[in-house]
Amino acid sequence: MRDDTKCLHSGYTPGNTEPRVVPIVQSTTYVYDSAEEISSVFDEPTKSLIYSRFANPTVMAVESKIADLEGGIAAMCTSSGQAATLLAILNLCDAGDSFISIAQIYGGSLNLFSFTLKKMGIECIYVDNDATEDEITTAFKPNTKLVFGETLANPALTVLDIEKFAKAAHSKNVPLIVDNTFPTPILCKPIDFGADIVVHSTSKYMDGHALQVGGVIVDSGNFDWKSGSFPGLTEPDMSYHGIIYTETYRKAAYIIKARMQLMRDFGVYPSAHSAFLLNLGLETLALRMRKYCENATEVALFLKTSNKVTNINYPGLKDNKYHNLAKKYLKGASGVITFSLVGGKEAAIKFMDTLKLASNVIHVADIRTCVLHPASTTHRQLSEEQQKAAGLDPGMIRFSVGLEDIEDIIEDIEQALEVI
Numbered sequence: 261m262r263d264d265t266k267c268l269h270s271g272y273t274p275g276n277t278e279p280r281v282v283p284i285v286q287s288t289t290y291v292y293d294s295a296e297e298i299s300s301v302f303d304e305p306t307k308s309l310i311y312s313r314f315a316n317p318t319v320m321a322v323e324s325k326i327a328d329l330e331g332g333i334a335a336m337c338t339s340s341g342q343a344a345t346l347l348a349i350l351n352l353c354d355a356g357d358s359f360i361s362i363a364q365i366y367g368g369s370l371n372l373f374s375f376t377l378k379k380m381g382i383e384c385i386y387v388d389n390d391a392t393e394d395e396i397t398t399a400f401k402p403n404t405k406l407v408f409g410e411t412l413a414n415p416a417l418t419v420l421d422i423e424k425f426a427k428a429a430h431s432k433n434v435p436l437i438v439d440n441t442f443p444t445p446i447l448c449k450p451i452d453f454g455a456d457i458v459v460h461s462t463s464k465y466m467d468g469h470a471l472q473v474g475g476v477i478v479d480s481g482n483f484d485w486k487s488g489s490f491p492g493l494t495e496p497d498m499s500y501h502g503i504i505y506t507e508t509y510r511k512a513a514y515i516i517k518a519r520m521q522l523m524r525d526f527g528v529y530p531s532a533h534s535a536f537l538l539n540l541g542l543e544t545l546a547l548r549m550r551k552y553c554e555n556a557t558e559v560a561l562f563l564k565t566s567n568k569v570t571n572i573n574y575p576g577l578k579d580n581k582y583h584n585l586a587k588k589y590l591k592g593a594s595g596v597i598t599f600s601l602v603g604g605k606e607a608a609i610k611f612m613d614t615l616k617l618a619s620n621v622i623h624v625a626d627i628r629t630c631v632l633h634p635a636s637t638t639h640r641q642l643s644e645e646q647q648k649a650a651g652l653d654p655g656m657i658r659f660s661v662g663l664e665d666i667e668d669i670i671e672d673i674e675q676a677l678e679v680i
C-alpha cells in the first residue's frame with residue numbers, strides 16, 4: 261500500500277461483522293478462563309494482553325499503523341513526545357553512559373538532555389547539525405551509546421543529513437535515533453536513509469487537531485545490537501526472569517525491551533481514547549501534509565515581498581541554506597516557517613498580537629494557523645548562548661501555517677505587518 265492508503269487501512273483489518281472503525285477498548289485489564297492461563301501470559305507477555313499500562317488493542321492498532329508508515333517493524337506509543345524521547349534513550353543508556361546529539365534540537369529535548377538526564381548520570385555530548393562525519397566520530401567517548409538528531413528541527417528548521425549521521429553512528433557500532441516530528445513519515449522516512457530508531461511527538465501534525473499530547477517510538481529492526489556494547493539487550497534481564505532480548509525477540513529486541521521493561525516501570529502509556537483520536541488524525545495525515553507544504557510555501561514567498569521581514573527560514577525556499585538537503589530527504593518542508601522583523605523582538609510581539617486569524621498558542625503543527633515567540637516561551641529557560649546554539653534569535657517568530665484558505669492567512673499577515 262502507498263502512504264495515503266496506509267493512513268486509512270494499516271493497523272486494523274476488521275473481520276466479519278466487526279466494527280468498521282478501530283473500536284475504543286476502554287478497559288484496564290483482560291479476562292482469562294483460568295489462573296493457570298494468566299500465569300502463562302506472564303511468561304510470554306508479547307503474545308497476550310495483560311494490563312493497559314503497557315498494551316491495549318486500540319493503542320496497538322495505532323502503533324502498527326505508524327510502524328507501517330515509517331517502514332519499521334514495530335512501534336510503541338507513549339503519553340507524550342517527551343516520554344518517547346526519554347524511553348528511547350533510557351532503553352540504551354545507563355548511568356555512566358553518554359550519547360551524542362545535535363545542538364539544534366527541540367527545546368524540551370534540550371532541557372531533558374542537558375539537565376534531567378545529566379542528573380541521572382547520562383551525559384549528552386552536543387555536535388552541530390552541520391558537523392562533518394569526522395567531527396561526529398571525534399566527539400565519541402568509549403561509553404557513547406547512541407547518536408540523536410532531528411530531521412527538521414523545531415524551531416531551528418535545520419535539516420539533518422541523515423545518511424551522514426547514520427554512517428558516523430554505525431562506524432562506532434551505535435544506532436542513530438531521529439526525531440521525525442515535523443516531517444512525519446509522509447514527508448520523510450528516516451529509516452530509508454539509515455536511521456535505526458524514530459521518535460515522534462504525535463501531538464503535532466500526526467494528531468493535527470491539537471486534541472491530545474502523545475508520542476511514539478518506532479524500531480526499524482535493522483540495528484545489530486550484538487555488534488556493539490548493549491548489555492541491557494544482550495545479557496539476561498533479571499527483572500524479567502533472565503530473558504535475553506536479542507535471543508528471544510531478535511530483530512524486535514529493542515522495542516520489546518522498551519515495552520516489557522521501561523513501559524512496565526514508567527507507565528507512560530496513552531489511553532485507548534487518546535489513541536482513537538490520534539488515529540482519526542492519522543487518517544488524513546497524507547492529505548494534510550501536502551496542503552501544509554503548499555500553504556507554507558505561499559506564505560514564505562509572500563513574506564519575501566515585505567521589506568519589514570528578515571531572516572525568513574523555510575527549507576522549501578530555493579535560497580535556503582538547507583534547500584539541497586531538504587530536496588534530498590523531504591517531500592516538502594512542512595508548515596512551519598520562522599522569521600524576524602526589522603524592529604526586532606518588540607516588533608515581533610506587536611505583530612503577533614495584531615494577528616487576528618493566527619492565534620498565540622504554545623503549540624505548533626496544528627490544523628489552525630498559530631504563532632509563537634520561542635525566546636520568551638518554549639526556550640525561556642535557556643540562556644541566550646544556549647538559545648543561539650539551538651538556532652534561534654531573540655526576535656524570531658515561529659509561524660505555523662494551518663489549513664485555512666491561503667488568501668485569509670496572507671490577508672491576516674498583511675494587516676499585522678501594516679501596524680508595525
Ligand SMILES: *Cc1c(COP(=O)(O)O)cnc(C)c1O
Binds near residue numbers: 341366368460473
Ligand atoms: C513537541 C515536540 C516534542 C515533545 O513532544 P510533546 O508531545 O510535547 O511531549 C519533541 N520533539 C519535537 C520536535 C517536538 O516538536
